[in-house]
Amino acid sequence: MLDEIEIGCATTNSKYKERLDCAVVKIPKSSTLSGVFTTNNFKSAPVKDCLKKFKKKLNGNKLLVINAGNANAGTGLAGEKDLELLLNCVSSMTGVEIKNILPFSTGVIGERLKIKSLTSAFEECSKNLKKNNFNNLATSIMTTDKKVKISKKVVKIGNKKFSILGVAKGVGMIEPNMATTLSFVFTDLKIAESSLKKIHKSICDETFNSISIDGDQSPSDSSILVATGKNLINSSKLLQTFKKSLEVVFTELSEKLLLDGEGATKLIEIEVSGLKSKTACKEVAKKIANSPLLKTAAYGEDPNWGRILSAAGNTKHKFLAKNVSIKIGQIKVLNKGEIHKKYREALGKKEFKKQRISLAVNLGPSKHCAKVKSSDLTHEYVSINSDYRS
Missing domain, CATH: 3.10.20.340 (ArgJ beta chain, C-terminal domain)
Structure with a gap:
């Protein structure tokens, strides 16, 4: 499923000992992307960087680079410079232009990134990109989560089919006004960027934007929706079918967040x-x-x-x-x-x-x-x- 998406994961052994805590996701040139981000006035350095990049056109191969344990929020200009240094290193390792590298961080607010250990870990990720590595991706983005959160769906239209797969993290500081915490959802359909953005925002409003664990909105909240363009299905029903199927995946992910909420039982x-x-x-x-x-x-x-x-x-x-x-x-x-x-x-x-x-x-x-x-x-x-x- 979605074998055009390649994922590498590694551990920095920083906050979470001997546990995957960072990932690199390689997305093919043909992909279109949509991003929905926190509306918190206090945004992390990665969120601000992503917002700037989404205002421009993302062309060519694209990367998502993710670390858990440190949000790189509340770190001022130093945090932005740390991020720039890190992205330069990743670009040198992979050959992907910085303008096409989207960073995501989640964890403790107010602490500087450990650049040396992250650079080493991202290099390991980049050298070990694998297909169908979504379980490890779901693990590597966790913070206080107890369970991985994955949802997938295969949908048939006539004699053709398409796939949707999503991963998410987050069990505390959840009162989203965008998406919630971190979520990455992929489909192999070819969908125009304008349609993808409209559908993404609409479904976030009905799912991730309609849950709450503790009423606190994170400065790092990000949701990314990727359409790889592998499957071209010509059907008048396609967008509506896709939207309904995507809503099922987003609903399942948002409910998994709630049921794994910090200490939650109901x-x-x-x-x-x-x-x-x-x-x-x-x-x-x-x-x-x-x-x-x-x-x-x-x-x-x-x-x-x-x-x-x-x-x-x-x-x-x-x-x-x-x-x-x-x-x-x-x-x-x-x-x-x-x-x-x-x-x-x-x-x-x-x-x-x-x-x-x-x-x-x-x-x-x-x-x-x-x-x-x-x-x-x-x-x-x-x-x-x-x-x-x-």
């Missing part, structure tokens, strides 16, 4: 409807998703629906209490501002014991709605993040 899906716009519904859904009180209630398997109400009401969007209805799973809890006559605490408790908790909150007569997914908040999250740099 996935919470929140649907909010009835406000004047989809944007308003999404903002309220995110407010509920980020409520520490709701997240801890989910961990404790306590169907404390008052916390849902409280979070929903704590936004700029106005609604009448008499219009509010809430469901936990298929259980009606609140109906038009009144406790449903058939609701019993034991019914809500049963729903909160599930690994996937579904909440539906209707706030008015409008047909607009939005979904956001979140995770619970546990003791382990505190332990991991209080000990992160140790």
